[in-house]
Amino acid sequence: MTAHSKSNTASRVLRVQSLSTHFDLGFAMVRAVDDVDFEVERGEILGLVGESGSGKTVAGLSILGLVEPPGEIIHGSVFFEGRDLTRMPDNEIRQIRGNRISMIFQDPLTTLSPTMRIGKQMQNVIAAHHRIARRDARVRCRDALGKLGISSPEERLNAYPHELSGGMRQRVCIAMAMLNEPDLIIADEPTTALDVTTQAQILQEIKLLRERTGAAFIWITHDLAVVSELADRLVVMYSGQIVEEGTAAEVLSAPKHPYTHGLLQSVPAHNRDLVRLPQIPGFAPTPVDRIAGCKFGPRCKYAQPKCQERPGLQGAVSGRLARCFFPLDETGDPAEDMR
Amino acid sequence: MMGTFLLYRTLQAFVTLAVVSIIIFLGVFALGNPVYVLVDPSAPADVVEQTIRRLGLDRPIYEQYGIFVTNALSGDLGTSYTHAQPSLALIASRFTATFELVLASLVIAVALGLPLGLIAGYGKNNWVGRTLSSVSILGISVPIFWLGLLMIIVFSLELKWLPTGGRGETVALFGVETSLLTLDGLSHLVLPAMALSLFPLALIIRLTRAGVREHSQMDYVRFARAMGIRPAKLLFAYVLRNVLIPIVTMIGLIFGTLIAFAVVTETVFAWPGIGKLLIDSIKVSDRPVIIAYLLFVVVMFLVINLIVDVINAALDPRIRLSGTS
Numbered sequence: 001m002t003a004h005s006k007s008n009t010a011s012r013v014l015r016v017q018s019l020s021t022h023f024d025l026g027f028a029m030v031r032a033v034d035d036v037d038f039e040v041e042r043g044e045i046l047g048l049v050g051e052s053g054s055g056k057t058v059a060g061l062s063i064l065g066l067v068e069p070p071g072e073i074i075h076g077s078v079f080f081e082g083r084d085l086t087r088m089p090d091n092e093i094r095q096i097r098g099n100r101i102s103m104i105f106q107d108p109l110t111t112l113s114p115t116m117r118i119g120k121q122m123q124n125v126i127a128a129h130h131r132i133a134r135r136d137a138r139v140r141c142r143d144a145l146g147k148l149g150i151s152s153p154e155e156r157l158n159a160y161p162h163e164l165s166g167g168m169r170q171r172v173c174i175a176m177a178m179l180n181e182p183d184l185i186i187a188d189e190p191t192t193a194l195d196v197t198t199q200a201q202i203l204q205e206i207k208l209l210r211e212r213t214g215a216a217f218i219w220i221t222h223d224l225a226v227v228s229e230l231a232d233r234l235v236v237m238y239s240g241q242i243v244e245e246g247t248a249a250e251v252l253s254a255p256k257h258p259y260t261h262g263l264l265q266s267v268p269a270h271n272r273d274l275v276r277l278p279q280i281p282g283f284a285p286t287p288v289d290r291i292a293g294c295k296f297g298p299r300c301k302y303a304q305p306k307c308q309e310r311p312g313l314q315g316a317v318s319g320r321l322a323r324c325f326f327p328l329d330e331t332g333d334p335a336e337d338m339r
Numbered sequence: 340m341m342g343t344f345l346l347y348r349t350l351q352a353f354v355t356l357a358v359v360s361i362i363i364f365l366g367v368f369a370l371g372n373p374v375y376v377l378v379d380p381s382a383p384a385d386v387v388e389q390t391i392r393r394l395g396l397d398r399p400i401y402e403q404y405g406i407f408v409t410n411a412l413s414g415d416l417g418t419s420y421t422h423a424q425p426s427l428a429l430i431a432s433r434f435t436a437t438f439e440l441v442l443a444s445l446v447i448a449v450a451l452g453l454p455l456g457l458i459a460g461y462g463k464n465n466w467v468g469r470t471l472s473s474v475s476i477l478g479i480s481v482p483i484f485w486l487g488l489l490m491i492i493v494f495s496l497e498l499k500w501l502p503t504g505g506r507g508e509t510v511a512l513f514g515v516e517t518s519l520l521t522l523d524g525l526s527h528l529v530l531p532a533m534a535l536s537l538f539p540l541a542l543i544i545r546l547t548r549a550g551v552r553e554h555s556q557m558d559y560v561r562f563a564r565a566m567g568i569r570p571a572k573l574l575f576a577y578v579l580r581n582v583l584i585p586i587v588t589m590i591g592l593i594f595g596t597l598i599a600f601a602v603v604t605e606t607v608f609a610w611p612g613i614g615k616l617l618i619d620s621i622k623v624s625d626r627p628v629i630i631a632y633l634l635f636v637v638v639m640f641l642v643i644n645l646i647v648d649v650i651n652a653a654l655d656p657r658i659r660l661s662g663t664s
Contacts, residue, residue, distance in 0.1 A: 066565055068556075098566030105565075110558040115580045115655050124576070125566045160656040176566060 013183050013216050014040040014063070014101075019076035019086075021055075021062045032058040032071065034240035037313075040184060045210060045217040047231030047248060049224065049263075051284050055240040056220045060186045062086075063218075064103055065093050080184075099129040102177035106189040108170035112161040118172055119157030125179050144175040147212075148205055167198035174202070174209075181213060188220045203230055224267050228252050233319075236260050239285050239295040242313060246320040254330045256315075256322035259296045294324070302326060302334045345645075352641045356634065360411075363633045364404050372396065373624035377420050394420075407630075416634070417627025421620075426631040430613060434635075436506055437605070437612035439519060441597045443528055444536035445590065452540045453586075456547020460555070461574060471544055478541025487534040487607035494530060502527050504609035531608040535601060539593045546589060550582035584655050591647035595640045 021033040033055045040046050050056045061067045063078050065085060078085040080101065085093055097103075105111050112121060122141040126132060132140075138157065145153035148171040161169055170190055177185050187206075191199040203226065210217065221227055227234060227248065234251040236244040236259070244257040255261040262280035282299040285291055291298065293308040300307065306325050315321040326334050378390050391397050395406060410417065416427045459468035495503040506527055509518045518524025554560060555578065563577055602614025613632070620628040652658045 064565060066561065094567050094569065096567070097564065098568070103562075103565040105558060105562055107558060111562045113559045113563070113577050113581065114657060116577070121563075124563075124568055124572065128567045128569060128572070162657050173562065 011042050012039055013042050013080070014218075015077075015079040016059075016063065017077045017079065019059065019062055019073065019078065021058050021067055021071055021073050023071045025070060031240050033062060035076070036237075036240075036242055038235050038242065038245065040216050040218060041233075042183070043210065043214045043216055044232045045206075045219055045230055047227035047234045048218055048220045048237065049222065049227055049234055050237035051222055053239075053284055053286075054237040056237050057188050059237070060103065060188050060218060060220050063186060064097050064101060066097075066103070095129065098125055098177070098182070099180045100182050101184045101186065102180075102182045103186040103188065104170075104173050104177045104190045107193050108166050108173055108190075109193070111173050112169060114161055116160075117157065118159050118161065118164070122157070122172075122176050122179060125176050129180055140179065141175075144179050145172065147178075147209070148172075148175050149201070150175070167194050167202070170194060170198075170202060171205075174206070178209060178213065178215065182215060184216045184218065186218045186220070189222070191226060192221070192223065199226070206230065224252070224263060236263075239291075241295060241323060242321075243296065243323045244321065245313070250320060254328075256320070256327035257296075257324050258300045258302055258328060258334075260322075261328055262299075348641075348645055352638075355641060356637060359637050360408070360630075360634060361404070363630055364407065365400075367626055367629055368400055368403075370624055370626075373420065373626055377623075411634075416631040419620075419628045420625045421623055422625075422628075426625075426627040427635075429616065429628060430631055430635055433611065433613045433616045435517065436610060437598055437601050437614065439517060440528065440531055440535060440604070440610060440612060441594065441601060443519075443532035444534075444597065445539060445594060447532060447536040448539035448543055449590065451536075452543030453547055456544045457551055457574065457579065459544060460548035460551025468548060472548060475541040475544045478537045478544075481537065483534055483538070484603050484607050486537060487531070487604060490530050490534055491607070501530050504531075504607075506611055531604050531610050534607070535597060535604045539590070539597065542589065542593065543586060546586055547582060550585065551578055554578045554581055580654065584651055587650050587654065588647055591643045595636070595643050598639060599636050 016036060016038050019033055019036045020031065023030040023032055036055075036059055038046070048056045048059065058067060058071065061071075062073050063085065065073075065088070067073065073086050076086065080096065085096065088096070112118070119138060119141055122144070123134065123137045126137045126140060141157060142153045145156055150156055150168065150171055156164070156168075156172070161172075164172065170193075174190065191202055194202065206217070207230065209215065219227065219230055231248045234244070234246060234248050235242055236251065236257065238259050244251060244255065244260045246256075251260060252264065255264055259280070262278070265278045266280065268277060280299055281301070285295060285298075292310075294300070294303070294311050297303045297307040304326065309325075311323050311325050313321045313323050314327075328334060374387060374391050374394070374396060377394075378387050395403060398406075407417070414427070415425065418424065419426045419429055422429055455471055459465075459471040491503050494501045504527075506518055506524065509521065509524055518528055551574075560573065560577060563573055568577070598613070600614070601610075601612055602618055604610065605612040605614045606618075616628065617632050619625075620632070648658075
């Protein structure tokens with residue numbers, strides 16, 4: 001809307017506008033996603049970063065209308081090709097899912113149906129959107145597996161999920177998500193459950209796929225190391241809100257929000273001496289906590305009286321935003337005017 | 340693989356049968372001497388003596404068991420004291436009627452229960468689901484003799500649509516008398532089959548509903564939704580397939596239970612089945628029939644369990660039909 005509508009419509013694939021998804025638990029209203037705005041450019045990898053409970057997964061599910069009750073999108077819009085996905089009839093958004101926008105999930109061991117062959121599950125994804133001969137569909141599935149570095153893909157099509165390793169299964173899921181050549185793939189921590197070697201391989205394959213297909217990604221993760229390797233731009237979430245946004249290089253090298261700064265400080269780096277890692281004091285607010293003012297305020301070592309008010313997303317440069325009255329400067333210190 | 344599995348299961352079945360036969364033999368022995376049921380207690384002592392010797396009741400129990408096993412291995416489970424017929428033949432002739440009744444009621448239960456359970460479980464806590472769920476509690480708790488009598492009063496005596504009891508006309512099919520192929524036979528079957536189907540129907544509805552609700556929350560369903568799989572396809576090809584496994588197991592168990600305990604329904608509807616035979620035999624201590632019946636039920640359960648395992652292995656690729664474990 002204001003600062004970050006720099007991109008024009010042609011290069012933009014998705015715009016999330018004032019999105020709020022709440023869970024009515026009866027005794028409390030959980031604001032899992034609270035007035036979130038962001039955009040995804042064509043072919044870019046947008047890292048959506050946050051701790052567990054920050055609302056990043058619910059944000060991803062909300063885009064495709066996959067939030068289950070008691071969760072509900074109570075406000076906002078998700079624009080895709082000029083149409084608002086949140087107001088689309090069930091059958092129309094179904095035609096978007098898996099076809100124009102796909103999603104992959106965290107645990108590859110439970111993401112595939114255990115009683116159906118891989119090939120059948122993949123063919124179903126094509127058949128849900130296209131009328132195509134079964135043999136042709138099968139060839140497409142085989143090629144899709146091949147592109148993800150799966151050896152002897154023809155045999156894998158006849159396998160059941162339990163016959164494959166976790167890494168293999170996640171590759172199958174990614175191949176499925178890419179079958180219909182979507183414009184956008186929402187990836188919800190897809191490498192978290194995998195070992196580091198497999199994770200590195202898959203990240204490499206994702207980069208290749210992005211180059212080859214031009215698909216955009218929303219890469220949801222809590223792992224800053226992954227995001228630093230992969231993402232073009234970062235959106236950092238805390239307690240249901242975006243607290244910082246910018247290019248990956250900017251956010252990682254010169255974070256403006258004290259929360260992002262704290263997160264980066266607590267990442268172990270192998271060139272550091274064996275000293276105790278700094279950590280952010282306190283705990284992330286539970287979803288039912290109501291905090292007046294800045295939600296990070298109670299844990300922030302730079303908190304000021306003004307932080308009792310609620311900060312908005314602000315920034316001097318377009319696309320470089322932080323939800324903080326006293327954003328940090330390049331050296332990681334609070335800006336002048338607060339001292 | 341399959342061959343090894345079947346061989347192992349057969350051996351296992353023989354061991355089970357051997358153990359069960361001893362237990363049954365001892366149990367029936369403890370029922371008391373059947374001779375006074377067969378012979379008038381006021382009969383002369385030498386008549387009683389003669390009967391005891393003729394039936395082999397004077398020998399020690401291990402000898403009696405030995406004779407029983409020897410005969411059993413050649414297919415002779417003894418002759419009924421009261422019917423003067425081989426007990427196995429007696430059971431086989433009555434079993435068809437019970438089998439028919441149980442089969443019909445299970446077909447009703449599955450044909451109604453699966454779709455209703457799917458409807459009840461699908462969607463978001465809908466009123467259909469809650470209603471069916473409450474009604475199914477009734478189905479589980481209503482006593483079958485009461486329901487059977489009620490059905491006879493309404494459909495037979497008041498409306499005069501269906502006969503009150505009995506088996507009706509039968510025709511021979513592959514040497515077995517069946518009432519499934521005649522209109523009269525079917526009309527006699529409807530009421531008892533419906534009465535007997537109520538319990539399994541309620542169970543299947545509840546189990547299917549619970550399964551669908553549980554699986555709807557699972558990751559693979561969410562992923563399939565995110566891939567744009569159509570709702571009907573999702574329900575039948577994805578959810579139902581996975582939900583069916585425990586249901587098949589339960590249907591197998593119920594099948595055996597219904598055959599073994601169809602006696603109440605058979606009594607209410609005067610259905611000439613195996614349950615009625617057992618009750619009559621127990622009343623007169625007809626040992627050969629009781630023993631043959633119990634062994635028959637054991638074999639039936641073994642066969643049903645085998646079939647359930649094979650079906651589940653076909654449904655779920657993770658289940659392996661292995662001889663061990």
